[in-house]
Amino acid sequence: MSELRRIYLDNAATSWPKPESVYCAVTHAMRELGAPAGRGTYAEASEVERLLRETRHETARLLGVADSRSVIFTANGTDSLNLAIHGMLRPGDHVVTSMAEHNSTLRPLKQAQEHLGVTVTRVPCNGEGLVDPDDIRAAIQPHTKMIALVHVSNVTGAIQPVTEVGKIAVDHQICYLVDAAQSLGHLPFDLDATQADLVAAPGHKGLLGPLGSGILYIHPKRESELMPIRQGGTGTQSETDTQPDTLPDRFESGNHNVPSLLGLRAGIAYLTERGVTTICHHEQQLAERLWQGLREIKGLQIYGPQNALQRAGVVSLSIDGYDPQELALLLDSHHRIQARAGFHCAPLVHKQIGTNQQGGTLRLSVGALTTTAEIDTTVEAIGDIAAAHPF
Numbered sequence: 001m002s003e004l005r006r007i008y009l010d011n012a013a014t015s016w017p018k019p020e021s022v023y024c025a026v027t028h029a030m031r032e033l034g035a036p037a038g039r040g041t042y043a044e045a046s047e048v049e050r051l052l053r054e055t056r057h058e059t060a061r062l063l064g065v066a067d068s069r070s071v072i073f074t075a076n077g078t079d080s081l082n083l084a085i086h087g088m089l090r091p092g093d094h095v096v097t098s099m100a101e102h103n104s105t106l107r108p109l110k111q112a113q114e115h116l117g118v119t120v121t122r123v124p125c126n127g128e129g130l131v132d133p134d135d136i137r138a139a140i141q142p143h144t145k146m147i148a149l150v151h152v153s154n155v156t157g158a159i160q161p162v163t164e165v166g167k168i169a170v171d172h173q174i175c176y177l178v179d180a181a182q183s184l185g186h187l188p189f190d191l192d193a194t195q196a197d198l199v200a201a202p203g204h205k206g207l208l209g210p211l212g213s214g215i216l217y218i219h220p221k222r223e224s225e226l227m228p229i230r231q232g233g234t235g236t237q238s239e240t241d242t243q244p245d246t247l248p249d250r251f252e253s254g255n256h257n258v259p260s261l262l263g264l265r266a267g268i269a270y271l272t273e274r275g276v277t278t279i280c281h282h283e284q285q286l287a288e289r290l291w292q293g294l295r296e297i298k299g300l301q302i303y304g305p306q307n308a309l310q311r312a313g314v315v316s317l318s319i320d321g322y323d324p325q326e327l328a329l330l331l332d333s334h335h336r337i338q339a340r341a342g343f344h345c346a347p348l349v350h351k352q353i354g355t356n357q358q359g360g361t362l363r364l365s366v367g368a369l370t371t372t373a374e375i376d377t378t379v380e381a382i383g384d385i386a387a388a389h390p391f
C-alpha cells in the first residue's frame with residue numbers, strides 16, 4: 001500500500017473516518033454485550049435494549065420528534081425508502097417525483113409501476129440540478145398519493161426546495177416522502193418546516209454510524225396507512241402469529257443490527273455535542289474552498305447550483321479529455337485521493353445536467369471530519385492532472 005496518507009472524499013457513499021467513540025461502541029457491542037435487542041432478560045440483553053431505546057430517543061431528538069416510536073430502524077437508506085414506497089402505495093395511485101432522485105427511490109417506484117399499476121410523473125430539474133416546486137404542483141393529479149423528493153442530490157449537491165414542496169403536499173393532502181440521505185447530519189433538518197410525512201435516511205452517512213443502519217420517520221397521521229413490507233419475529237407478542245400493530249415493532253421484524261445501531265448512537269452523540277449547525281458550516285466552507293479552487297483549473301467543469309447557498313458538500317466535475325473513471329483511478333493511484341466516478345446510482349439527473357454522454361461525473365464529497373489541508377491537496381492534485389491533459 002502507498003506511503004501517502006489516505007484522503008477520503010467519498011462521504012456521500014458512506015462517511016469515513018467515524019468519530020473514535022463509534023468504533024468503541026461497535027467493539028463494546030460485539031465483545032462485551034453480545035446479545036440481541038428485545039429478546040432476553042439477562043443483564044447484557046437488558047443493557048442492549050436500554051441502549052437501543054436511547055438510540056431511538058436520540059435520533060428522534062435530532063429530528064425534533066417528540067415520540068421516539070415514530071422512528072423506525074432499517075438496514076440502510078434504501079431499505080427505508082422501500083418501506084416508505086411499497087408500504088404506502090396501492091394499485092391506481094399516482095406519484096410525483098423528480099429526475100434528481102437516487103435509484104433507491106426510482107427503482108421501487110418503477111417496480112410499483114410495473115407490478116402494482118401505480119403511475120409516476122418524474123418532473124425535470126434544471127441544468128444546475130434544481131427542481132422547481134411549480135413543476136411539482138403542476139404534476140399533481142386527482143389520484144396523487146405521494147410526492148417523493150430528495151433533499152440533497154448525491155450528484156450535484158443541490159439542496160432542493162423541500163419546504164416549499166411540503167406546503168404543496170399539505171395543501172393537497174398528499175403523503176410527502178423526503179429522502180434525507182445526503183442531508184441528515186450534514187444540514188440542520190427542520191421537520192416542522194418541511195412538513196414531511198416520511199423521512200428516510202441511512203445511519204452510516206451524515207449520522208456517522210457504521211454501515212448497516214438506516215431510519216424512517218413516520219408521521220403519526222400516516223402510521224395506519226403504511227403497511228409493513230416484512231413480517232416476522234419482533235421479540236414482542238410472541239404468543240401470536242399475527243404481526244404486532246404497535247410501533248416500532250410493526251415495521252421492525254427480525255434481529256436488529258445491534259453493533260451498527262449502537263455505533264449510530266455514538267455517531268449521533270458526537271453530532272449533538274459538536275452541533276449540526278457547526279458541522280454544516282464546516283462542510284459548506286470546505287465545499288466552497290473546493291469549488292473555488294477547482295473553478296480556476298483550465299478544462300474543468302463543475303456541475304450543480306452556482307449559488308453557494310443552494311448546494312451542500314457534494315461536488316461533481318469533469319475534465320476535458322478524461323473519462324471520469326480514469327480520473328478517479330489517477331487520483332487514487334497517484335495521490336491516494338478517493339472519490340467516486342460514474343452515474344452515482346442517479347441515472348436521470350445526468351440527462352438534465354448534460355453529463356450522460358461522458359459517463360457521468362467525478363464526485364468529491366466532504367464529511368464532518370474532512371480537513372482544509374485535504375481539500376487543498378485535492379485541488380492541487382486535480383490541477384496537476386488537468387495540466388497533464390492529453391490533448
Ligand SMILES: Cc1ncc(COP(=O)(O)O)c(C=O)c1O
Nearest residue numbers: 076077078102104154179181202
Ligand atoms: C440520495 C440518496 N438516497 C438514498 C441512498 C441510499 O442509501 P444507502 O446507501 O444507505 O442504501 C443514497 C446513497 O448513496 C443517496 O445518496
